Amino acid sequence: MGRKEKKTTKINKERILFTAARLMKERGVSNISLSDIAKAVKISKGTLYYYYPSKHDLVFDIAEQSMNHMTQKIFQWVEKSKEDVSPEEILKIVFDTILRAKSRGQIHFYLMLEALSDDSLRERFCQEYAKWKELILDGLNRIIPQGKENSLLAQIILASIYGFLLQTLLGLEKPPLDQISKFLVMADLSPSLPE
Amino acid sequence: MGRKEKKTTKINKERILFTAARLMKERGVSNISLSDIAKAVKISKGTLYYYYPSKHDLVFDIAEQSMNHMTQKIFQWVEKSKEDVSPEEILKIVFDTILRAKSRGQIHFYLMLEALSDDSLRERFCQEYAKWKELILDGLNRIIPQGKENSLLAQIILASIYGFLLQTLLGLEKPPLDQISKFLVMADLSPSLPE
Amino acid sequence: MGRKEKKTTKINKERILFTAARLMKERGVSNISLSDIAKAVKISKGTLYYYYPSKHDLVFDIAEQSMNHMTQKIFQWVEKSKEDVSPEEILKIVFDTILRAKSRGQIHFYLMLEALSDDSLRERFCQEYAKWKELILDGLNRIIPQGKENSLLAQIILASIYGFLLQTLLGLEKPPLDQISKFLVMADLSPSLPE
Amino acid sequence: MGRKEKKTTKINKERILFTAARLMKERGVSNISLSDIAKAVKISKGTLYYYYPSKHDLVFDIAEQSMNHMTQKIFQWVEKSKEDVSPEEILKIVFDTILRAKSRGQIHFYLMLEALSDDSLRERFCQEYAKWKELILDGLNRIIPQGKENSLLAQIILASIYGFLLQTLLGLEKPPLDQISKFLVMADLSPSLPE
DNA sequence: GATGAATGAGTTTTCATTCAT
DNA sequence: AATGAATGAAAACTCATTCAT
Incomplete structure (x- = not known):
């Protein structure tokens, strides 16, 4: 009952x-x-x-849901990344998956701005953002184990996702995600950075 | 009179x-x-x-101003980029300048979201976004003339600026911009991407 | 069952x-x-x-309960008033007992105001108020049988209880109930009022 | 302008x-x-x-106004109390004036209860209540200069006003204010209270 | 140029009450 | 006896906008 x-x-x-x-x-x-x-x-x-x-509670729950969704998407990618596909191909898929969820993306943005003036929400986003970074790093370590700067790369990927998302939402021309993926993977594989 | x-x-x-x-x-x-x-x-x-x-006009004008400001910042960087400084150093400065203008950044974000549901505003942002990409590309061509993928790099830079801006606004730990700059520059200089 | x-x-x-x-x-x-x-x-x-x-029924019942409680308190005093204590001492006890029940007092007030815009409730309060006056008069007749103006005194006592209650609820300084009691008893015992 | x-x-x-x-x-x-x-x-x-x-502001202003009105009424009485009228007559007038302002009285009550759960309002009432006590004492000192317990009397008067007001508002029989006044004045004039 | 009074449609929120289960 | 889901009417409050002066 x-x-x-x-x-x-x-x-x-x-x-x-x-x-x-x-x-x-x-x-x-x-x-x-x-x-x-x-x-x-x-x-x-x-x-x-x-x-x-209250409206706030509702928005918070939507944000929760939206974040979970994104986390799940990234997680799925990490899980799949064992398979025998070229690294740049896999990377492209991450970008693609996230950007394709245009609607998710839009609300994601709205909520993030909401979070800028709402402490409880902001804290949740921070937590989740850190988690995403970790997840992406895990994935990279799997697909590019020999990568020298996987941590940096993870940050760049996550950060640029937001920019590409914004481009997409604004209706600008689609970023060439396959080339970008290739570029980033190569960067990570290229000879060490002289300190 | x-x-x-x-x-x-x-x-x-x-x-x-x-x-x-x-x-x-x-x-x-x-x-x-x-x-x-x-x-x-x-x-x-x-x-x-x-x-x-109307309020809309006011917001539009603020957006104009905010965009001009960003354009100007990037433009200044391009101008300065003739000087004899290492490319990664210069790239770091771009990131830094933009992110330091935290307050500008925040309103920039707010306005961008506003633009998502306002056609006239959106169009302006699109124009300006394209201009920024061009400007950054110009700069890159100057500081890394031998760069093979300056266009891709410009896109990644612009896109990731949004992610880093968001990180900063949310109060997350500061991204290691110097390493990131180095990484991106090296990527661009590394042996050609096998097609 | x-x-x-x-x-x-x-x-x-x-x-x-x-x-x-x-x-x-x-x-x-x-x-x-x-x-x-x-x-x-x-x-x-x-x-x-x-x-x-309905909410009204509930409030009505609470009022009943609250009034009964006050009636009972006064009644107990009347019963006790046979004992061999000085009249002013006894009077002080009445005041004290009622005022000490601060919480009762507060709701009593709230309910009374509720009664001002609710006929059924008002009628009950009127009934009860009259009863209290009678009860107090009974008590006075017992402890100050020689009192000349017990009826007036009863009214003054009952009326001033409300004022003192309010003072207490507002957190004002405690009224000097012992002196007030003495004063009122003496008044009642003093040589007749020349008409 | x-x-x-x-x-x-x-x-x-x-x-x-x-x-x-x-x-x-x-x-x-x-x-x-x-x-x-x-x-x-x-x-x-x-x-x-x-x-x-806000509603609160409005209520606060009404309370202000209501209190000022009562203060003024008492003040006028004090001023008039120089004239050559018997003390009990004068006292009766106070009671009368205040009770006659039935409508003022009702809102006065409502506001007082409002004050019980509103700190800013409560503070104002406390201030004003103390002032009223002082004013009444002033008046008494004028009309019954030989009164021994004018301070006690002032308190009783102020307190019982609330009770009588309530009686009036509830529609109970009118308290015999002339007799009550006489009673209180006599009390104050009667031979000293043996300590 | 500048003002502040006035508005009405809209927003979030509250709550006594009903009702199927 | 007991529940909690559902409601609608009304509450407090917001705000872009208009307008006479």
Whole structure:
């Protein structure tokens, strides 16, 4: 019984989350009102508040979900990276996967800005950001074990993802991800940096 | 007389722009109301409307200003890049200059998101983004004329600037810009990519 | 079985009443929601409604309880007033007892104001108020049988109780109840009022 | 010019204050919404907020006004108390004046309860309450200079005012203020209290 | 040029109450 | 007896914008 009720709750929370995320990604976090969300989910404002006692809570949960999603994507990549594919091919796939999730990306951005003026949210992003860096590093260590600067490379990859994401969202021409991947992999394999 | 008035107008517009930009960078574009701005500039709301017929216009002007500022920064770097300094040193300076302008960066981000749901703004950003890429490429061609993939490098630099900016704004540990610069320069100088 | 259920019902009603009274005294009748109460009693809102079909009913019951409590306190005093203690000493005890029940007093006040805009509640308060006056008069007739103006004194005592209660609740300095008691008793014993 | 504008503001604030006070006295502070007030004053909700940025501010101002009014009433009594009227007559007038202002009284009560859970308001009431005690004492010293316990009497008067006010508001029978006044004055004049 | 008063549509939030289970 | 999901009406509050002066 307890389980059943919780199930309903969970399903509803998910419906709300899903729809809210969609709306926010389409029009931006602060351009979406709770009325909009309630309307879209076809529940009353009261019900929305039954599940989320404040807009902030809702946004936080969406951010959670969005971050988990990205983490999972990167994790999957790391797992797959055992396979026998060329490193640059694999790297290209990371970029691709993340950028393809355009909608995810957009809300990701919105939420990050939200985080700039919200401490609890910011802390979560920091945690997760560090985790992503680690995951990417793990992946690199697997696909380019002989890479000399995998840690640097991981940082560059993660950082440039944001730039490429932004380019994509703005509708600029698609960055040549295959060449970029090749470039970065070669860099890592090239003779040591003279100190 | 016409000139005189225009002068006052310009000065006042600048005061408004300057203050509004500061507020928006501190708390985000959509968290700042026109009342807040009017109060901070110490003019009445009516006066604010005299200079800016809508909030959108004001934001657009701030975006212009912010973009020009960034363009100028990159341009200065390109100009300076003739001097006799090692390429990685110079590259580090670009990163540094841009990231140091933390406050500029923050509003830059806010505005970019604003642009995602505002066509006129988005178009301006696209134009400017392309210009930045060109400028950076120019610079690279000067400091690493023998670089084989300056175009790719320019894209990676510009893209990763956004990621590093975000890291900085979130208060994460400072990225090791000197190593990153070295890494990227070496990459560009390393033996050709086998096609 | 019917009895058993009634017992549970009574116990539950009392738990609700007790907790609700505490909350309302702490933050005021209209600042407490039924959710707050349900949460504090650790029952569901539905259950709360099972016992009290409306917030009004609940408040009414709390008022009943609160009034009964005060009545009882005064009654106890009247009963005790046979004992061989000086009248002013006894009078001081009344004041003291009532004022000491600070928490009771606070909710008493809140409820009285509630009564101002609720006819059924107001009527109950009026009834009870008259009863208190009578009870106090009874007590006075016992401890100061030679008092000439016991009825007036009763009214003054009851009225000033409210003022002193308010003082106490506001955190003002404690009124010198012993001197006040002495003063009032002496007044009652002093040579007749020339008409 | 500056004056003219402030004048309008003042007049409007007064209109709002006056109407809001009336509504609150009729139905209680927490039963009145800002919509109700706006409607009654025939301005928009926005305008109401232009003058009072929060409900709390409005209530605070009404409380201020209400307290000032009571202070003034007591002060006037003190001033008048030089005249050649019997002390009990004068005392009766105080009671009368205050109780007659039924509406003032009701809101006074509501506000006092509001003060119990609002520190800034409570502080103001405490200040004012002390002032009232002083004023009443001044008056007594004038009309009953030979009174032995004017300070005690002042406290009793102030305290019982609240009780009588409550009685009046609840619609109970009018307290016999003339007899009560006589009683209290005689008490004060009667032979000294044996310690 | 400049002001501040006024607005109304919108936002987030609260809450007593109902009801199927 | 008991629950918690759902509701809708109304609350407090925000804000870009208009306008008479």
